[in-house]
Amino acid sequence: MINTWSTAAGRALTALRAVRGASAPVTCGLIALCCLIFALTPASGLTPAYGSGDTLAAAQRAYFRHWGVVPAELFDGPARAALTPATALFVHGSWVHLLGNMLFLFVFGVMTEERMGRVEFTLFYVGCGYLALLGYAAANAASEQSLVGASGAISAVLGAFLYLFPRARVTSLLPFLFFLPMRFPAWVVLPFWAALQWLAAGRAGQGPGVAYLAHLVGFCLGFVYAWVRYGKEKGPKGGPGRAVVGDGRATRVRSAPAPAPEGENHS
Template sequence: MRRTPYVTYALIAANVLVFLFTPGIADSVAGGSDLAQLCHLQAFMDHYAAVPRELIHHQMPQTVPTGQVGLGRNGPGCVVGPPGYDKSPALSVLTAMFLHGSWLHLLGNMLFLLIFGNNVEDRMGHIRYLLFYVVCGYAAGYGFALVNASSGDPLIGASGAIAGVLGAYLVLYPTARVWVLVPFLVFLPLRLPAWLVLGFWFVLQAVYSSGEGVSDAGTVAYAAHVVGFLAGMVLAWPLKRGTPPPPEPRGLLFGRQARPRHSW
């Protein structure tokens, strides 16, 4: 690698820190939360997550979770009331990029960012890569909101921005080979070209975004993945000409085959 991927490392660190300091998140993912913690977490997410209805129509809710616990007709529950804050829908797209709902959600995203982000940052440079990441995240957030304009469900996660990184990697390094685990009776490690791995990933996201083949299409923002990926491809296309093959890491890290003459 020609440049140390400081921005990629910083993004990973920021996502992890935000996750750890999100109110109630550590206990909720460990299964030890009480109702008060869950109400606090819900209020925090509604405040800082991106909501399609707010992004497209600027329809701010009249009542939101307050973070307090109350007793209703059906027993204890989270209290709702008028929002005690002014929320910027446009800014919420940025804050939502650093929010995750579980360790699996967080670690899956960070793994993809670590694997593919370093070479894209190397090609773009630190500042341009950071701007690229944010733009892809915004494209994904607003793209998802456009096709779900009436939805009041909060949208969180770095997936849209990271999908942009994957799209850029496909454009810049289509023939680079990566190791993947292919299920065939057992998981077989195969070294396949990036265009096949990432192209297959994109097709799956596009199919899932239509609601086909999955039962949880409403809880995963597949459309955001599709839009982010396409945005990444478009933004990276001017850099395609003259892009050298990516330097290979020393040893084997999630797949790119080692070449001892290069350093990670």
Template sequence: MVIPVHDVNPVRRRPWVTYLLIAANVGVFLLTPAATTTGVESSSLGELCRQEAFYDRYAAIPRELIGNRQLPEVPTGEVGVGAGGPGCVVSEPSYHKLPALSVLYSMFLHGGWLHLLGNMLFLWVFGNNVEDRFGRLRYLLVYLLCGYVAAYGFALGSHDAVTPLVGASGAVSGVLGAYLVLFPRARVWSLVPVLLFIPLRLPAWLVLGLWFVIQWVYSAGYAVSGAGSVAYLAHVFGFVTGVLAALTLAGRQRPEDPYRRREPRRRVA
């Protein structure tokens, strides 16, 4: 899989919404239990229980989304000892959770630093141009719509799952889908893993098309990924929603090609 680092696609105005989304994701992450771990060292049982309780309270859970009601029993964040040994204590929740609102929360929660930085890199590279083309308000609405469709689409495919769904991946996937429709010929500097990471300037249709094919292959079960906890189906739903949004909002108007040679303007008397 190639890693995009920069696109050659100028914008007409500053992408303030993209900046604010990145800042919000980073800021919220720093307030969550996952921010205290690097993902390299092993966490204690107490830390794992607290993280599980936090995500069960705020993140989207497929079974809750399908049934539109919270789980009858959730982790409390405390450690207990049962018949099978030490584990996380579960009991009836002491709070009221709105499953539909948890989807919004989950878009700003991440499981670790790599998860956060990967999503923010893709949003940084591709979000500015989509925002520039859609306009700030429509861009934000499309971003949120893609996140919701991704979460509920994944829930439909895993309706009995109780594992929390976290991350901006569904919404960011929508941004990628919209970018592919709007700027398929834009050039993207990407790191290609051939022995070492080699920087190449590739067309957006190749970078994003390849990315989508990989997500679809893993979601359909045609290949097994080492990242078994990744919700690939959510990425597919988000991406397709972004494509449809771009086709609907942009219509048949073709974006200005930054590579087209322009003739000099002449003033006629």
């Protein structure tokens, strides 16, 4: 009995060290950059220079419209609008929006960056994020709502994670199970999450809210990229990418449900 507990403790410690020891400067840098931008801009409401009340609200609307994606302008507007699907990845509409996105980026980005490498992960993140917002804009070409947020890129990270680490254990808080923490393999949690985005996208209107379609586009792009890029590589047991630590057990990661804030269209 003592030997069994000792072995289990050793495996848990090995897994914890593997996750903590992961080097992911790009993921950490993206999180720091998004937080810094948010804190220094009108979105946070922390900078006195932008005023308060109606003055602050007007500054926020102008900020989102300038740096976010406005579908109606993207395809029939100034040339600078073509850059907005990239700049919008670093703009967030509220504290809840920012913290929810950064949590998901940290949980799933560290291992994905470790697997891809820094340069490839950076290009993957920005490229898939750009295409995800572009896809949403194309499907809502007449919309005047500005679209901001990194969720398109982060959804791509989730899609790649699903292919690369399908057996990694993800601790999730599910509302319909009274937010009890439960561990499931990534191949259970992430497709379930994608299905929820699909259902929500079907009910989404044209008003302010969450751009679920951008989540879906990003998720599919990330999964397909990982499949095409790493499909011929084998994991330690002959399967595609698996998170391996020490004795070959799957790494456990932790997550939480993504928030769905209202306001400007959020991705």
